[in-house]
Amino acid sequence: MPIPQSLRESITHVRRHHYQGGQWWAEEVEVVREEALTLFVNGHEFVTMVVTPTDLEELVTGFLASENFISRADAITVFQHHPGTQQIWVRVPGLDPTRITQTGTRYLSSCCGRGRPGFYFIEDANISPLVVEPLSHPLTAETMTTLFEEFSQWTHQQHSGGLHAAGLAYGATLLTIRTDAGRHNALDKLYGYCLRQQIHLSDKAIVFSGRLSSEVILKAGRMGIPLIISNAAPTNLGIELAETLGITAVGFARNHELSVYSHPERILPF
Template sequence: MNLSVKKERVIHQYRAGKFNCKTDEVVEEFPLTIMVNGEEFVTLVCSPEHLRELVIGFLASEGVIRFKNEIKRFTIDESMGFAYVELNDTKNFRSSDFTKRVIGSCCGKGRHFYFLQDVKTAKTAIDKINISAETCIHLMMCLQNESQLFQHTGGVHNAGLCDTEKLIITRTDIGRHNALDKIFGYCLLHRIFVRDKILVFSGRISSEVLLKAAKLGVSIVISKSAPTELALKMAEELNITTVGFVRGDSFNIYTHHQRIIE
């Protein structure tokens, strides 16, 4: 089954005092239920691409796995919307140790950072990297230029993993958490060291997003949108630099400003 991330739909558009009939592109939503060792673990609502990365990244961010070799068997049934994961260590996984919930695609019911597994998997940033102010602006511009699905539909979030000069990988999803999990999954599958990397993000830096960045292990988070106060408190404690409102030739540094230089 070849899943599509967008579909065409005939709409009636009102512009300049007139109605016009035209074809528009809208993003797809795809519910994916993850089964771990035969137990239903969670249902993610996502964009139907890079699903293997999404599942592996999600399991890692939730503390179910740390490395890809902890997975014995992995299959996805796209036609039914199920991912089946069998772990090598079947004795130590109990779904009751985690909070089972349906995670929506955006701002509804999200993940709360006080869960025990979040405490176990969040990392304090330790790398002493720094980047120039111009690089912050350049990386955000590169992310926006890469986001063709957003340009066509306006309905997705984008995330990119960068080094101190350029984008390494970008991922897109209707859910901002999903885009980050796809990045996480890609890094695990390709054994990419992330402690010296930068996360560039299109959405708001919420506490959940900041926690995702901490679990991934990056030191700098750059966003074109705003942070929340709780996210900034977490960033201060976890030694993460947060940069927001990267628009045009300006931005704001909220925490650990020493990593951004002139």
């Protein structure tokens, strides 16, 4: 898979002083770009997000869909990005204005998910359990580890070490990848891409570089994705939510090994 322009635009260069083996030297290195962007919906300030400023239309589309404000990409009829003021203005006709203002202005850092105060639990998900369907291309453990190896080789092409990645897979094929300093943002960009391209998702899988928290699983549930594969650990609430929503959660995919925490019936043979 070739390196997309968005990956090149995700990084900048800084000069650092590095110490190793008893010696110091100065060098130029890559670091991830982050910017604070404020989203206005129908003229109302809604949220300020700290993001890597690439694939912004996909990011906003996926974010509003994962927050259950829209269900289709064409629900957004106007998208305006103003880099000088770091603002994005969108128009979503027919959206109840109280839904935008009821939580007040929110601020989301690149390391966090939902911005409303307090925790949220499974009962807050407000999403019907997914129909557990057999994948048209059932995955073996060997296929998943090979898929993650390809994903890792692709992500290692960025040398900053600061980007999270979310990839879309069909069977053993890695279709596309979106990246961001925030793992939730990377998922939202991927979701936005799928909505804008009208990609059917019930037979796809997500390959992911972050922890399988409840927020990540909920985003996968909103997408209708039945399988998510990560090199990181799940949380207990993430596992409970995956079990409830019918999602196969796979963690610690690395070095030809992995762990399955929910709905193992999609993985053959088991």
